[in-house]
Amino acid sequence: MDFSFQRDHQAFQEVLQAFAQTELLANYTRWDREATFPRDMWRKLGQLGVTALRVDEAYGGAGADAIMAGIAAEEVARGDFNLAYSVILHSLVGEILNQHASEDIKASYLPSLANGERVFAIAVTEPDAGSDAAAMRTRAERRGDRYILTGEKSGISAAAVADVFLVFAKTDVNAGAKGISAFVVPADTPGVSVKRYEDMGSIPIARGSVVLDHVEIALENRVGAENRGFYEVMNGFDLSRILIALQCIGAALQSLDETMAFVKVRHSFGQPLAKYQGVSFQIAEHYTKLQMVRWHCYRTLWLRDALQPHTMEAAMAKWMGPKTAVEAIHQCILLNGHYGYTKDLPLEQRLRDVIGLEIGDGTAQTQQMIIARELLGKAYKPY
Ligand SMILES: Cc1cc2nc3c(=O)[nH]c(=O)nc-3n(C[C@H](O)[C@H](O)[C@H](O)COP(=O)(O)OP(=O)(O)OC[C@H]3O[C@@H](n4cnc5c(N)ncnc54)[C@H](O)[C@@H]3O)c2cc1C
Structure with missing residues (x-):
């Protein structure tokens, strides 16, 4: 057994500790009061490699292990709990795209996720399906080389500020959890609209709903095999x-x-x-x-x-x-x-x-x- 962090873990931890104390902690309450999403700071975290942890180096990522992501979540949250969403969302979406997306999608999206230029969010929950996520109703209907997405996602962190959503939708409405797929959906795709919530906390993170009204996306935007979203x-x-x-x-x-x-x-x-x-x-x-x-x-x-x-x-x-x-x-x-x-x-x-x-x-x-x-x-x- 060995409970110690490795040298590169410690070095990254020290960098983040210093950054959190000097750049984040002093602004944590201000961003809450002003209800502003500090996009510049998200980018700065990108420059430090915080948004790139679970992405391969070939796509501009850090290729770091999961322990490194844990250190980042803990240390960034010491300075600003909300900016630590950059670790959570970008590690989660980054890892999923890195492992399951097509080469085209990886090449077009991962570099801007890794360097913090674009904000990525994940959309699973719906107004009538939260804990029971498999009961989701958002549909992705295949028409030739396109999918048409229709439905509403609710409670989504960073909904009102995200540039790209990873959306989960039903590709087989009769198959429960075995009929769900995941899709990369840029926030500026026609038919996508968002509504920001007035939350009790994490106000800068701009949680909200994402409405998908006949949103047309290319086949290659599907991440992983069709109907395997829930499992893979x-x-x-x-x-x-x-x-x-x-x-x-x-x-x-x-x-x-x-x-x-x-x-x-x-x-x-x-x-x-x-x-x-x-x-x-x-x-x-x-x-x-x-x-x-x-x-x-x-x-x-x-x-x-x-x-x-x-x-x-x-x-x-x-x-x-x-x-x-x-x-x-x-x-x-x-x-x-x-x-x-x-x-x-x-x-x-x-x-x-x-x-x-x-x-x-x-x-x-x-x-x-x-x-x-x-x-x-x-x-x-x-x-
Ligand atoms: C700060 C915040 C950030 C979020 N970010 C995201 C995000 O980025 N993306 C996203 O997709 N979603 C996000 N969500 C949504 C979140 O994942 C859901 O709210 C959560 O899964 C619960 O679903 P629900 O709100 O529909 O509650 P429900 O499923 O309706 O549950 C209501 C209550 O009933 C309890 N309950 C339900 N079923 C059972 C059962 N079988 N046995 C016992 N108790 C039960 C629940 O534990 C809960 O206490 C976020 C929510 C919050 C508050």
């Missing part, structure tokens, strides 16, 4: 689930660091707050829980890199990462007293932002269903 392409979600967990943990560890600095200088009853076990044990408890989940995440990324099964472990990470982070940040707010409740500190925003990912990419119950299915066997799944 959705394997990517095992990666995004672990990265989301580390994104949430990064935000929570940053909150704990800030809170530790505060309780050392804030006094009550003549002593620093940090001297009271009512305070220090809270910090000890949340730090312990976060580190346990964090190392579970890195082990799961290691399993992915080693091409070993890790669907159950990814679901555990996705369940426990956001949950543990939310609990820790909540406690940090309380330990900062009334200052913690103000918008002067980034804590309330982190709580709003992180809660979203208790839902996004599958709720706690969805993850528990996966864990139970893997443990008890498919014969006992409830659907």
Whole structure:
């Protein structure tokens, strides 16, 4: 066993730590208040290689392992939780296109995904199909050398700012999960329109709906084999689930660091707050829980890199990462007293932002269903 990061992991971690503290943290709350998507910063992250991690070098990517993507999710989220979506979305879509898209699609899309010039989003959820994604109704009808896509995708991260969507749609309406395919759909294709939501958190990420009204796309825009989208392409979600967990943990560890600095200088009853076990044990408890989940995440990324099964472990990470982070940040707010409740500190925003990912990419119950299915066997799944 070897639990240490390799030298290149450490070097990248140090670069990102410095960048997150100097360039991201100072602007995190401003972008929320102004409701602006910092496209320039997304590009800067592209220059650092953050958006290129799961893309082969032949297409301008970094060809990095999954552990490197985990480090990026954690460290970028320490500075700005929302910009860490660049790691999640571009690792997920980048890996899927890299593995399953045609050569033409890879050559036309991957370089701009890798360098952060274009923003890529993933569209699975629909107004009537969330946890039960296989119940989606968006259709992709084949007409000669084209597909016609019609339907509505909802809850999509970066919907209002994305340049390209990876859209999942039914190519066989009678085949359930076995009738779904994935398609690359540029946001400026005629028939595509988006509607931005007013969310509680992650406001710069501009979540929203994507309406597809008879959107015509070429055959080669299909990613992977027809009707295999759910099985081939959705394997990517095992990666995004672990990265989301580390994104949430990064935000929570940053909150704990800030809170530790505060309780050392804030006094009550003549002593620093940090001297009271009512305070220090809270910090000890949340730090312990976060580190346990964090190392579970890195082990799961290691399993992915080693091409070993890790669907159950990814679901555990996705369940426990956001949950543990939310609990820790909540406690940090309380330990900062009334200052913690103000918008002067980034804590309330982190709580709003992180809660979203208790839902996004599958709720706690969805993850528990996966864990139970893997443990008890498919014969006992409830659907
Ligand atoms: C911040 C954020 C980002 C997102 N980003 C994206 C994105 O980029 N792309 C995308 O496609 N989607 C995205 N989503 C959508 C997200 O994936 C879905 O919201 C999620 O899968 C849940 O689906 P739903 O909202 O339809 O809830 P539902 O499926 O209607 O579930 C509602 C509640 O019922 C529970 N539930 C449902 N079925 C069961 C069951 N069988 N047993 C027990 N409990 C059950 C759920 O856990 C949940 O608590 C995002 C959502 C959020 C909040």
